Amino acid sequence: MASTLKQTFNVHFILNDSDSDFLFGDITNQNVTKPPPPTFSSFSHLPFSLHALYINLFQHKLSPPKPFCEIFVFCLWRVFNMAKTESESVSEMVVTLESVRESLIRQEDTIVFSLIERAKYPRNSPLYDLSYASIPGFSGSLFQYIVSQSENLQAVVGRYENPEEHPFFPDNLPGSLLPPHNYPQVLHPPSASININSTIWDKYFNQLLPVLVAEGDDGNYASTATSDLDCLQALSRRIHYGKYVAEVKFREAPQDYEPLIRAKDSDALMKLLTFEHVEEMVKRRVEKKAMIFGQEVALCSNGTQGKCKIDPSIVSKLYEDWVMPLTKVVEVEYLLRRLD
Numbered sequence: 001m002a003s004t005l006k007q008t009f010n011v012h013f014i015l016n017d018s019d020s021d022f023l024f025g026d027i028t029n030q031n032v033t034k035p036p037p038p039t040f041s042s043f044s045h046l047p048f049s050l051h052a053l054y055i056n057l058f059q060h061k062l063s064p065p066k067p068f069c070e071i072f073v074f075c076l077w078r079v080f081n082m083a084k085t086e087s088e089s090v091s092e093m094v095v096t097l098e099s100v101r102e103s104l105i106r107q108e109d110t111i112v113f114s115l116i117e118r119a120k121y122p123r124n125s126p127l128y129d130l131s132y133a134s135i136p137g138f139s140g141s142l143f144q145y146i147v148s149q150s151e152n153l154q155a156v157v158g159r160y161e162n163p164e165e166h167p168f169f170p171d172n173l174p175g176s177l178l179p180p181h182n183y184p185q186v187l188h189p190p191s192a193s194i195n196i197n198s199t200i201w202d203k204y205f206n207q208l209l210p211v212l213v214a215e216g217d218d219g220n221y222a223s224t225a226t227s228d229l230d231c232l233q234a235l236s237r238r239i240h241y242g243k244y245v246a247e248v249k250f251r252e253a254p255q256d257y258e259p260l261i262r263a264k265d266s267d268a269l270m271k272l273l274t275f276e277h278v279e280e281m282v283k284r285r286v287e288k289k290a291m292i293f294g295q296e297v298a299l300c301s302n303g304t305q306g307k308c309k310i311d312p313s314i315v316s317k318l319y320e321d322w323v324m325p326l327t328k329v330v331e332v333e334y335l336l337r338r339l340d
């Protein structure tokens with residue numbers, strides 16, 4: 001289905017409002033019918049009724065004067081170009097299993113780099129200690145304070161308008177002050193309520209940090225907090241991207257998913273959306289990335305070759321134990337709402 005849509009978008013020119021309504025409607029409409037191919041009459045809005053004149057000339061077998069031909073060709077070129085640009089921006093909205101997997105692969109880089117950065121600092125536990133900092137008007141750890149303040153600022157500048165982003169402190173966030181951006185409407189709207197950041201937070205601090213960083217306190221709390229937040233946001237974006245994965249899987253096989261969704265059979269949905277061989281590749285690839293991105297780079301041999309800034313097996317374990325399982329939890333949650 002998705003590849004059919006992609007082909008459709010790539011060949012069809014948007015020439016008037018009703019055509020573009022048709023295309024934008026396609027994204028959420030499962031009963032896609034093929035749009036009519038562009039015909040000569042599609043160019044009827046050419047300036048100065050050129051097309052009517054041209055048809056008359058053709059019908060009467062007259063040959064138009066040369067400058068007229070040139071203007072006509074120029075106008076045609078403009079219309080084709082406008083149509084092409086618009087058609088390309090529409091095709092960007094087309095998501096396929098291949099394109100979402102490419103995005104997940106790119107997000108691995110962000111996650112691995114952010115973990116390497118966090119490992120630069122020791123644990124710095126006062127940052128997370130509820131009794132360490134007393135901030136007037138705020139009850140919580142220094143880290144919670146930094147995250148909630150950062151999210152407030154990010155909300156004002158539009159971060160959470162993007163359906164790929166999910167805040168850790170969603171309550172009482174201010175709205176965006178920016179003009180709205182036209183994000184592609186790919187997801188089924190009820191999925192906006194899915195946010196498993198509290199689970200991600202818990203696993204990050206209780207399972208990942210203890211094995212990723214060394215014990216100790218170097219006082220760099222603000223920098224450490226920035227690194228933690230980078231990791232958490234990258235992990236959150238990756239895991240909630242499961243919404244997009246679920247949407248394309250649903251679109252590609254609604255006949256398989258619909259009965260399970262209606263039966264609210266979470267276990268069967270989980271089984272249907274799981275691809276073990278893909279998960280195996282993901283684990284091996286992130287381990288390799290951690291090894292390559294984290295290696296010491298020296299111009300001449302100084303004994304640090306082969307040394308790695310983080311243990312690559314931690315990253316593959318992280319993916320195996322909770323990044324992929326949580327992504328699939330998001331996928332199931334999404335599918336359970338898909339027919340609402």
Ligand SMILES: C=C(O[C@@H]1C=C(C(=O)O)C=C[C@H]1O)C(=O)O
Binds near residue numbers: 274282323328
């Ligand atoms: C994300 C997908 O769904 C599942 C989750 C995966 C993951 O989190 O990397 C990989 C394969 C699938 O079992 C996918 O099919 O690509």
